[in-house]
Amino acid sequence: MNADDPVIPVDPQDPAQRRRRNQQDGARGGKPFKFGQKGDVREVAVNVPPDEPPPWQFGDTHAVVGQRTPRVDAVAKVTGKARYAYDMNLPGMVWAAFVRCPHARAKVTAVDYSEAMKIPGVLVAKDYGSKDIRYALQHFGVVAAETHAACLEAVRAVKATFEVLPHAARMDQALAPDAPRVHSERPNKTGDDFRPEAVAAFEKAAQGCDAVVTGTATTEVQTHMCLEPHGVTARFEAPDRATVWASTQATFGARGEVARVLKVPEANVTVIAHYMGGGFGSKFSLGVAGAAACTLSKELGRPVKLMLERRAEHAQGGNRPSSVQEMSLGVKKDGTLAAYKVSKTGTGGIGGGAGAANPMIYDFGEVAEADFEVATNAGAAAAMRAPRHPQGSFALETIMNLAAEAIGMDPLELRRKNDKHPIRARQYVEGAKRFGWDKRTASGSGKGPIKKGMGVASSLWYALGGRGAQVLCRIRKDGSVEIRNGAQDIGVGTKTILAMVAAEELGIPLSRVTPFLGDTNDPIGPASGGSTTAPTIMPAARTAAFMAGRSLREIVAKTWDCGADDLALGGGKVIHLKDRSKSMTFEKACALMPGDEIAELGKRTGNYAAYEGQTGGVHFAEVEVDTEDGTIAVTRYLALQDAGTILNPLTAESQVNGAIVQGVSYALFEERILDRQLGQQVNADMEMYKIAGPKDMPRAEVILTEVVNGANNVGVAGLGEGPSVPVAAAIAGAVHNALGFPVWSLPMTPDRVLAAIAGKEKGK
């Protein structure tokens, strides 16, 4: 990788800054291209880099791109042929597992491994990791054995004694006056309080408002619950090579880590992630499991598999931090938001990283913001699909609904008035019509025990990708095509769109292109974070295919005695643009090549000046609240979502559907429940950690807003995270509309809904 190709940071703290860094510095002397959406097409100047094809423009038509295309690996996945890291069973392989502490805070004072070592098949039972336990199920030892069963029996047989110390596993415990310190060097609660000037400005602005509404929203910790837990199958090959099958969102990041752990050159390490059973932001590093497996493999000279067991996956796999967001919002009669004050507190466990994206999207006028983190003796947070955003969205959309009610304005109108994003502006109107927003009744006006309501919430994301990918395109003499990148397809269909882009550029059917992802022996690619995979890889793929096609055209041009630029690829043929009588099938053209293959490396260059720096979305939800038993059924859902050029509508809709599924689950069910006694998660399984199932799903519709964004030659933007932002908020808005008052805490389980109803009745 060149020095000028920095790998994109995985969890963008400041997406705007990243965007600027990746952008072309002006486009003086560039050619104008048409980017934008229906009714708003802008000419943007772009300096097309030498090896790149001109960017796709608004109004361009495509043969392969834009077709609803099933995943190229769909059959392999549903027939079980797809091999995940967990599926790798290598000859001579050894199973490993960690030995864990059941207490949230303790010192491991003595460990006796002798009984464990007596179990037939056990090869290793020893200390591994710190003896200073700071969250429940932290590991302090490791076991390796010939079979999985022997391995787990050995873990049970380890006899450890602990000095159990007072802990603060839960946020309420950490905030108690006499709470033990989680980190000895600082108080449990840290962060930035309000700036007095900001508060003064807020107060002044609030005085000019017609209504000031207040409320405190709370959200619980959500765990990632990847079907495939964290872990790897590692094979060290003496003296200095290693192959690691990893469940990872960052093959290249993992390769670097393996090299460091094993002290071998990166060049000698191959990380493979052909398939990945879910990451959602939690699998950017090799992780404790991966590092231990690599070390043990080197030690034993045998392949080692170490995958976290389900309880440990909940504790060590990462999570979305909780939040408490106290808000005051001042609004004028005409819907102008003039003053906003928000204080946020949350816990990211032992590792930190709490916080909520609040404010965002709307122009709130004078803003005063405070932001606190509470350290707890609980597993560390990790990036999770749109980190910080769903929690922020739930809170701020709820206070927006309250503000709308206070001034007697339709909540959708209030949003339109305070949101100038050109894509959302259109989505508000289109969505309201499609969803039947005009049928929405006044808040709390329903009769009978089952009340219906509708809600709306908005989405944004920042992902236009950037430098950090190279793609290899090979055209073979037999006319078959390979398109290769070493990054991973985390399950979203990246492999499919990779092939589609190449097929489009080469003018051949999709079936002729074989895509390869997930092997670090192929060219560099990004970590799948911040929704950057498609916008980072696909422009490079198109460039690679363009360059390979150009080489092919050059070969044909020689035969026809013309220039390569006189020729074009399309419809499975090479055609002469000036002499229509001349055409040759793609295969025939390939047969002309002097060697066995054409191979070209396409490189992702910096972003062009885009039509819009942020993607937009507007989501609508309809619910039925049973006011007797406190259950909420999400009956209908509509998501309007922009992701630039939609390469494959089928998988793009899938991404949005997946966000809806996860969002319904977050809104209604998911909650890490920590036992205040030992500090363990009591619902750390797939039964009591409740995830929405098929019957909990709404009738969902996805409308992909057509925008050719132009930030790169394909115009694709990221779609992983944007649609995850507003789902819980839209559902909460619908619940508010149904009941006539908000339920301020997620998940909106029956106990919370009934408490909200009871609280309201008492208040009357």
Next chain:
Amino acid sequence: MKDFTYVLPKDAAEAARAAAAPNCALKGAGTDLVDRMKEGVTRPDTVVNLLTATDLRSPIREENGRIVMGGAITLAEVAESELIRKVAPGLADAAAEAATPQIRNRGTVAGNLCQRPRCWYFRNDTYACSKKGGETCYSIEGENKYHAIFENVTCNIVHPSNLAPILQVLGGTLHVVTAKGTDVVPSDIAVKDFWVRPEEDISRENILVAGQVIREVSFPIPRGTTGSSYVETREKASFDWALTSCAAALTLEGGKIASASVVLSSVAPTPLQLEAVEKWLVGKAPSDALFREAGTKATDGATPMRDNAYKITLTAVVVRRALSAAAARATGGGK
């Protein structure tokens, strides 16, 4: 999971003999047992697989005024049986509401009645809770959102079985075989007498002892003017455990309730027969107002803990709904 001897008996008698072995576990489909073995909560030396015992698979049928079925009949078979749907729709509903299609296709009736509690402290082997022989019930001070609101004194589990309350309401009987040396003797246990309260023996939930197998389950066919129902509340629509549940059977005569049987579940360590409510209902004309009041009465004496008072509201709701459904069926709006 540790190694164990695996026994494949050909009938209930053979199973009972094998089950007399020390530290033995009976396995129906294993949907509960295997989970516990993986968690290390149950560590048997012998596992007897009842699915090979052919007499446990005796079909659902009518016999001498009773409905009889083998203990290893699946929940799906119960849910889909036209016979059961006709004479006791409440039982079909209870089976259909349980678990997931996959589990219903495998899980057995006897296994459902004998499944161990879902208490998250009981199912976590690192908590030495009193049910597992330890000193504390961790739910008293700990996380008790899903725990008992009645009879929560010693151990606050709730009874998890959907079939238990409805089979009790229907006056069901368990036909058991017991190994006595090499002999195997049959005996009958009324469902209502099957349960063991924590105060009697904290280590178990029913009266079965080693060497006993439920061979068949039966209940008398309710009279034509009787309606039965099973209603539960839960958090999720797709597979979830009941927060509260109620089974009811009402017999109507001349527009009045002639007899009532009402059993609550998911709220106490065992199914709870609501005798006071039953008595109070008899002789009254069914109405929404009556059932609403019955719902409120059903919550008398509840002793909620820190996080589960909401279950009181949900108890009243299931009682009212179950009685309304049973009454509608009794008056011919169904069955």
